Amino acid sequence: MTRDHSLNPPTTPSSALVGAALVTTLLALYSALVFAPTDRVQGDVQRLFYLHVPAALTMYLAILLVFIASLRYLQTRDAAWDELATSGAEIGLLWGTIVLLTGAMWAKPIWGAWWTWDARLTSFFILWLIFVAYVMLRSYGGEVEQVARFCAVLSILGFVGMPITHYAVEWFRTMHPGPVIMTEGGLGRGLPGSMLATFAFGLVASVVLFANLFILRLRLEQQSRRTQQIRRHLDLMETS
Amino acid sequence: MPEPAIKISGLSKHFGPTTALAGVDISLQPGEFLTIFGPNGSGKTTMMRIIASLSRPSTGSVELFGQNIRRAPAHARQRIGFVTHRSLLYSSLSGFQNVHFFARMFGVDNAADRAREILSAMGLEHRMDDKVSTYSRGIEQRCAIARALVHHPDVLLLDEPFSGLDPDATARLQTLLAGPEGESRTVILTSHDLTYGAKNADRVAILTRGHLGFTANVEQIAEGTMPDIYREHTRGNRG
Amino acid sequence: MNMVRFTFILISKDLRLEWRSKEVLSSTVFFAMIALTVIYFGFQPGRFQVADVGPGILWTAFLFSALLGMNRMFQAESERGGLEGLMLCPIDRTTLYLAKCGTLFVLLTTTIVATFFMFIIFFNVRLLGQLPQLALVAILGSLGLSALGTSFAAMASKTSARDILLPLLLVPIAIPLLIAAVKCTAAILSGDGLTTAQSWVQLLAAFDVIFLAAGYLTFPAILEE
Numbered sequence: 001m002t003r004d005h006s007l008n009p010p011t012t013p014s015s016a017l018v019g020a021a022l023v024t025t026l027l028a029l030y031s032a033l034v035f036a037p038t039d040r041v042q043g044d045v046q047r048l049f050y051l052h053v054p055a056a057l058t059m060y061l062a063i064l065l066v067f068i069a070s071l072r073y074l075q076t077r078d079a080a081w082d083e084l085a086t087s088g089a090e091i092g093l094l095w096g097t098i099v100l101l102t103g104a105m106w107a108k109p110i111w112g113a114w115w116t117w118d119a120r121l122t123s124f125f126i127l128w129l130i131f132v133a134y135v136m137l138r139s140y141g142g143e144v145e146q147v148a149r150f151c152a153v154l155s156i157l158g159f160v161g162m163p164i165t166h167y168a169v170e171w172f173r174t175m176h177p178g179p180v181i182m183t184e185g186g187l188g189r190g191l192p193g194s195m196l197a198t199f200a201f202g203l204v205a206s207v208v209l210f211a212n213l214f215i216l217r218l219r220l221e222q223q224s225r226r227t228q229q230i231r232r233h234l235d236l237m238e239t240s
Numbered sequence: 241m242p243e244p245a246i247k248i249s250g251l252s253k254h255f256g257p258t259t260a261l262a263g264v265d266i267s268l269q270p271g272e273f274l275t276i277f278g279p280n281g282s283g284k285t286t287m288m289r290i291i292a293s294l295s296r297p298s299t300g301s302v303e304l305f306g307q308n309i310r311r312a313p314a315h316a317r318q319r320i321g322f323v324t325h326r327s328l329l330y331s332s333l334s335g336f337q338n339v340h341f342f343a344r345m346f347g348v349d350n351a352a353d354r355a356r357e358i359l360s361a362m363g364l365e366h367r368m369d370d371k372v373s374t375y376s377r378g379i380e381q382r383c384a385i386a387r388a389l390v391h392h393p394d395v396l397l398l399d400e401p402f403s404g405l406d407p408d409a410t411a412r413l414q415t416l417l418a419g420p421e422g423e424s425r426t427v428i429l430t431s432h433d434l435t436y437g438a439k440n441a442d443r444v445a446i447l448t449r450g451h452l453g454f455t456a457n458v459e460q461i462a463e464g465t466m467p468d469i470y471r472e473h474t475r476g477n478r479g
Numbered sequence: 480m481n482m483v484r485f486t487f488i489l490i491s492k493d494l495r496l497e498w499r500s501k502e503v504l505s506s507t508v509f510f511a512m513i514a515l516t517v518i519y520f521g522f523q524p525g526r527f528q529v530a531d532v533g534p535g536i537l538w539t540a541f542l543f544s545a546l547l548g549m550n551r552m553f554q555a556e557s558e559r560g561g562l563e564g565l566m567l568c569p570i571d572r573t574t575l576y577l578a579k580c581g582t583l584f585v586l587l588t589t590t591i592v593a594t595f596f597m598f599i600i601f602f603n604v605r606l607l608g609q610l611p612q613l614a615l616v617a618i619l620g621s622l623g624l625s626a627l628g629t630s631f632a633a634m635a636s637k638t639s640a641r642d643i644l645l646p647l648l649l650v651p652i653a654i655p656l657l658i659a660a661v662k663c664t665a666a667i668l669s670g671d672g673l674t675t676a677q678s679w680v681q682l683l684a685a686f687d688v689i690f691l692a693a694g695y696l697t698f699p700a701i702l703e704e
Contacts, residue, residue: 079256328564
């Protein structure tokens with residue numbers, strides 16, 4: 001007897017999670033816009049940092065999620081893992097787009113250019129491209145089961161290539177502001193307390209919001225697959 | 241009791257909520273010829289592909305002469321010949337080059353001679369050096385069968401091999417299958433054709449929506465009643 | 480029947496097929512020629528140093544022609560269900576990977592060599608005994624591209640949008656290879672030699688190892704349902 005998770009009732013973000021998203025997002029917004037002090041050097045534009053960096057970290061989380069789900073899918077061939085992977089990839093892509101957009105908004109006043117090819121940005125952009133490829137493969141990869149396997153392989157190959165991409169791009173060039181969270185003095189020494197707290201709120205809000213959207217997307221995927229199956233049954237009934 | 245040539249137990253194939261096969265059990269003795277009928281989407285091709293090890297089942301197993309094919313898939317493939325409606329031949333090579341290549345891949349001794357032999361048995365002596373792209377559908381299908389037989393497989397899987405063939409080519413094919421090359425083998429054939437499909441069969445079965453709803457020895461079926469039996473078992477398909 | 484023998488039979492069949500039709504090689508070599516030409520016209524004459532932009536031009540032209548070649552190679556295979564025929568043979572799926580990768584490697588190496596020649600002629604590059612070094616970079620580069628390309632071209636060939644999917648899948652992940660190959664070639668052309676670009680050579684080699692291994696292990700999942 002197979003344990004087919006897809007036939008379980010679809011999951012919805014529980015009211016607790018939705019509530020948490022609301023609270024943390026409001027808190028993070030307030031902190032970022034009001035509570036945190038204005039940066040001496042960069043001015044108010046710096047506030048984008050509280051959205052930009054947490055979103056980037058959340059996208060790395062999404063990458064890990066998709067990688068693990070892909071691996072498990074190939075091992076078990078249980079469609080539930082595939083649903084997790086595709087939902088994670090799509091929301092991860094959304095988050096990555098936010099990172100790139102906020103990055104550009106931040107870069108223009110500070111560096112004078114919308115885009116530079118510095119190491120960290122380029123590496124991140126490449127990861128974003130891989131997510132785009134994943135989503136395109138979903139659409140054009142053929143029928144569901146084949147696409148599931150292909151996307152799983154893509155995410156594994158992409159993940160495995162991350163270290164070497166990081167080094168290649170870094171040796172190529174560097175320009176991004178130096179790390180302020182993980183500096184030599186230890187975690188968080190580069191920032192004054194209030195900024196660090198705001199950053200933390202931002203990170204929590206980002207992850208919780210991601211979780212909400214992720215589960216919504218997951219539910220959508222599950223219902224979509226169920227609908228397709230019903231449609232297929234109806235077609236078969238007609239032709240027989 | 242001799243070991244069954246093919247033993248299929250609890251075979252199912254699904255992806256998420258979609259089910260192609262819903263638990264199939266059947267055994268074939270060595271030398272037995274089984275024809276499976278079924279409407280489109282019933283899972284015939286899925287089942288054949290699983291037995292041929294082109295596809296993985298979700299649950300269940302296929303045993304070939306007592307050996308689970310998943311344990312040693314390469315060994316299992318050595319004993320299987322698979323024909324589907326696509327010929328799986330290289331169109332820019334000749335019939336002989338194709339069959340010779342597969343003979344070498346299957347480790348056949350004197351591959352070139354064996355290739356010529358089987359192609360002649362399929363009636364292709366005069367066409368074997370022409371490129372496959374020049375073949376008619378009927379000739380290409382015969383060449384595909386030569387490819388499937390070149391390594392003396394114990395088991396022959398034929399998935400709708402008559403599709404796209406005119407009645408003359410169909411008849412030729414059936415004669416070939418009834419002849420020396422087809423006789424000693426365990427054969428599973430799937431077909432749409434209710435009149436011809438069971439011609440060489442020892443047993444027939446009907447697959448509907450992933451279930452084997454009906455199996456019987458050919459002697460038990462009165463002449464010409466197959467279409468009625470088929471209609472009865474595939475009617476409605478109430479989910 | 481061991482892996483080596485099968486791989487050999489498969490590769491020789493593929494290369495023989497290619498030799499008759501020259502379908503893949505002619506497209507890649509001519510495309511590289513066109514690409515080099517077009518990119519050349521993109522620069523103001525006399526305003527660039529070959530040693531600066533040359534390696535980039537070379538590898539860009541090669542990458543795009545390689546993408547074209549990969550697609551054609553697997554398309555020819557999938558046309559009559561060729562890959563499925565191979566899957567029926569008593570060989571492991573992983574052996575199939577090695578065979579396809581091997582064939583692709585031969586084709587891509589030929590292409591890069593041809594591209595190098597055209598580049599040297601078009602841009603009037605003088606080589607002072609640097610051929611062995613160039614050969615090393617060519618081989619490492621085309622090996623990495625073959626390793627990745629086999630996986631993704633096999634995937635793309637089974638879909639309807641194969642011409643856009645292959646570049647989309649392959650290029651982002653192949654960027655480290657591109658960077659390293661360009662850096663190595665630049666070091667050679669500028670006269671400094673590969674000893675100054677050691678870390679890049681190592682990166683190339685690491686890329687090859689990683690993706691040969693990953694491609695080998697994931698190929699069964701690409702082929703088998």
